[in-house]
Amino acid sequence: MTHRTHNQRMEYGKTLVELGREDPRIVVLEADLGKSTQSCLFEKAFPERYFEMGIAEQNMLGFAGGLALAGKIPFVNTFAVFAAGRAYDQIRQSIGTAGLNVKIVGSSAGFSDFGDGATHQSLEDLALMSAIPGMTVLSPCDGPETVLAVREAARIQGPVYLRLSRNDVENVFPPEEKYTPGKPVVLREGTDLAVFTTGILASQALQAANEMEKQGVQVQVVHIPTLKPLEEEAVLPLARGKKGILICEEHSLRGGLGMLLCYLLRNLWVPKEVLAVEDRFGQSASSHEELLQAYGLDSRAMQEKLWKLWKG
Amino acid sequence: MEEQTIQRLEQKANRLRALVVKMIGPEKTGHLGGACSLAEILSVLYFGFMRHDPENPQWPQRNRLILSKGHAGILQYAALAECGYFPQQWCRGLKQLGSPLQGHPDKNKVPGIEANTGSLGQGVSLAAGVAAGLKLDFPERPPRVYAITGDGELAEGQIWEALLSAAVYRLDNLRVVVDQNGLQATGPTKERFPIPHLEEKFRAFGFAVFTVDGHNVREILEALQKAEEVRGKPVAIVAQTVKGKGISFAENQPSFHNGAMTREQYETALRELEEKAGEAL
Structure with a gap:
């Protein structure tokens, strides 16, 4: 990386x-x-x-x-x-x-x-x-x-x-990767859990996955470049076989990636968690990172959720 | 101007009105009032002034007409059908499921429709953008773009944003035509939400302004001709009209903004209009 x-x-x-x-x-x-x-x-x-x-x-x-x-x-x-x-x-x-x-x-x-x-x-x-x-x-x-x-x-x-x-x-987007609307991009392989993100949270997810690896948990990180188009067939293979799925977005829970993926993966019986903004507006802060932390969207918050999913 | 041309355009306006009445039919609601107030203006533009080619609706140098008051789309359908943009039988399916003739115009469904309108106040922005794009492609003689608004519609703030931008970009190929019929859906504009000193407002926004009797074909033609001489600024034509014009029982009646005709009224309207048009439909 x-x-x-x-x-x-x-x-x-x-x-x-x-x-x-x-x-x-x-x-x-x-x-x-x-x-x-x-x-x-x-x-x-x-x-x-x-x-x-x-x-x-x-x-x-x-x-x-x-x-x-x-x-x-x-x-x-x-x-x-x-x-x-x-x-x-x-x-x-x-x-x-x-x-x-x-x-x-x-x-x-x-x-x-x-x-x-x-x-x-x-x-x-x-x-x-x-x-x-x-x-x-x-x-x-x-x-x-x-x-x-x-x-x-x-x-x-x-x-x-x-x-x-x-x-x-x-920079986290793989340099050799071709840009294809509707195609998720695997940023990191992992067999135990999967994190799906969109936008700039990808780097936070990668940090969380690296920390989890130190504890022996293999986390796959998937970036969703296009919320539309996005089809079931594109995401299902990436979610299948995992013990749990975490979806993170710098966006309201209502109508963002979390709800969309929970719908697209509705027939997959795997525990799912979403980190998104829940019925709140933003506010001023001294840095972007500070807000991601305050609203529970940073790598630390991701790790907590991932542990929860791992321990069942 | 030849008397013959004037008479032809007057008759065409009444033929368009009659087509509108037929399209709506008896005992069905339709935007009759605001269509009839516009009949002479569309008659002059489509049949006497604009450069356009029904055989080639995408001709890049054509003049464009964007009906910001999209609820009068029914009159535009009548005009386009008369021009031959699409078969007359389409008119029988107005507002029916699957029909190209939607309650408000859709450019992807109807040849000759230039933009999708219906949410009021948006057509002037679209028209200004088209005019600016055409000026880039044809700087010497950019094709003309006509945006038609209602007067009630002028309460929308976006209209005034659009006027400002038209003046900033000196869109002298843009003409904003106001169909000032004085009635909005719930009553006289002067009582419901008055917008006084319209001409002064347009002038203050950087427009050249002409006021005409919107049912006088000669005056409309003359104003359009004078607009051709304006350089470096957009043009507004304030057309004073009567809502429901040409149909005795509908004139100046807010109830015919989107009202239904009884069968008797329907027959009366057709009879009156066919008489004026000098022909039966």
């Missing part, structure tokens, strides 16, 4: 510029958070294809739908909480029902905007976006996977939601 770190939004910003160079149909929209989302890199490279839409997310999503109708491939940028929340109706009605080719990039997702508190922390975006028919939902685990996910988003014909974290994360 490499210990190099990358930042998802930096990788995103650079990849967007590369895409812009390769495909003149790529256009970018922003609601005054270009420095945070790193869409500012695209603005510098292609000012004529960059639309600063002001602090007006609803119009931005509709306007992006119009650009898609005119044959462009718009990437829309703002914080995840504003994209999926403020502009939900525009995404559902103008973009979703028509299947428009708009890429919605939810930046600073989860707790990653740690200082700004509940209003800026997005714990419902995956549920909201997954519920829209035809929406593809991507949730990469690190910087290198973000590069692949952004390119995949541009390739897909139809609406895509891409969830990105704000802070540096360890």
Whole structure:
């Protein structure tokens, strides 16, 4: 395992510029958070294809739908909480029902905007976006996977939601791995227990698995790159034969990966535990890690659950 | 302007109204009022002004019409059927299970529909985005985009966000047409939720504004022609109309926002309209 770190939004910003160079149909929209989302890199490279839409997310999503109708491939940028929340109706009605080719990039997702508190922390975006028919939902685990996910988003014909974290994360996505929507990625083999995560919790799960190994318990770690598509056949073989399954996500329990996997694995009689945010908003803290710990989503909390599953 | 053209477009408007009445049928609800207020405007746009080709609905240089007041989609269906975008028999299946003609327009089901609308206040954003995209592809002479809103709909905040952005990006190929019929679902707009000084508001938002009698074909044509001379800013056309226009019992009646005609009213409406259209359907 490499210990190099990358930042998802930096990788995103650079990849967007590369895409812009390769495909003149790529256009970018922003609601005054270009420095945070790193869409500012695209603005510098292609000012004529960059639309600063002001602090007006609803119009931005509709306007992006119009650009898609005119044959462009718009990437829309703002914080995840504003994209999926403020502009939900525009995404559902103008973009979703028509299947428009708009890429919605939810930046600073989860707790990653740690200082700004509940209003800026997005714990419902995956549920909201997954519920829209035809929406593809991507949730990469690190910087290198973000590069692949952004390119995949541009390739897909139809609406895509891409969830990105704000802070540096360890590189864990296997360098040789091909990015395939719907295909889980095994980050670590293990025969006793399995942890499933999405987004940036993968590195926490790997830490927990390493600690468990020291105690003689072999834990498999699986990263789910796409909440949609995700089918039963893809996850069932990875869950079968384990003594217990733990699902972790930096998201509300309601409508996230935990509930989805419990449904997809409903015919598999294996004990399952979920670590997610239970009916609470976020809050301010001095670091992202502090919040993951406070909400019981860090590697230590994972280990506790894994022990519980192991001991039965 | 030839008198013949004017007369043809007036008759076409009434033919569209008659088609709407037939599509809704007796004793069924349908958005009759807000469709009828728009009949001359759509007649002029589809049959007298817009560059479009029913044989080639995806022609990149076509003019686009996006009906932000999607509940009047029934009138747009009538116009598109008349143009030949789809077979007339589709009109018999309006709002039936599996029909391409949904209660609100769906671009993936109906050729000639440019966007999905129905959740009010969203069509101007879509139209502005289309206009901006077309300006990138055809900077010399970008195709025109017409966004049609109601006046009750203007209470939606997104409309005003969209107007701001249209001015920022100098979308002089965008025309926002307000069907100012003065009635919203529950009563007169002036009483329910007034939005005064509309023209001044549009001007303050950076638009060139023309006000017309929305049932006067000549005035509509002249305003559209004048809009062609505007450079560097988007255009608003405020069309003063009558909800339910052309059908005696439905004019200015909020109950026909989405009301049902009795069988007798249905026959009366068809008779009145066919007379005005100068032909039977």
